Amino acid sequence: MAGLKSRNRKNGSAGMILLIICAIGLGLGLSFRPWQGFFEQRRQAQELKTELNIVEHNRANLLRKEAKSGSGIAQEEALRKKGYALPDEKPLN
Numbered sequence: 001m002a003g004l005k006s007r008n009r010k011n012g013s014a015g016m017i018l019l020i021i022c023a024i025g026l027g028l029g030l031s032f033r034p035w036q037g038f039f040e041q042r043r044q045a046q047e048l049k050t051e052l053n054i055v056e057h058n059r060a061n062l063l064r065k066e067a068k069s070g071s072g073i074a075q076e077e078a079l080r081k082k083g084y085a086l087p088d089e090k091p092l093n
Contacts, residue, residue: 068074 069078
């Protein structure tokens with residue numbers, strides 16, 4: 001009788017360990033898709049941050065160009081580089 005009780009106890013322990021391993025495996029299996037979604041959202045957020053940085057950089061460049069070309073001196077410089085001159089001015093060469 002004593003041998004049977006210890007044998008049943010070992011089977012019960014093995015069954016409990018097997019049940020715990022199955023529960024862990026099931027938990028990991030069911031959590032795979034949510035983690036996949038999490039990593040996909042992080043990737044998309046990183047892409048959007050990169051795109052936002054590019055857009056902000058381009059906007060800053062455009063604002064700088066607009067401020068430079070908005071002044072009268074800057075406009076005159078740009079026109080003179082293109083070869084324009086005032087009607088009463090004579091070329092230096």
